[in-house]
Amino acid sequence: MVTVITAIILIAFAMLTLFLSSSVIFDWLGIRAKKGNYVLLVVWANFISSVLYLFAA
Secondary structure (H helix, E strand, O other): OHHHHHHHHHHHHHHHHHHHHHHHHHOHHHHHHHHOOOOHHHHHHHHHHHHHHHHHO
């Protein structure tokens, strides 16, 4: 039971990270303008990490 709950939390975290990083990269819903200044390398690293989080979960 603990592993299922942990997996659900990890998947939710991965999906949130994927949405937030991809929304800045691809400018979904105008989020890029709302976020202000950001380092593109860090955003891409978060995007790649979120995909790895999904595979890990």
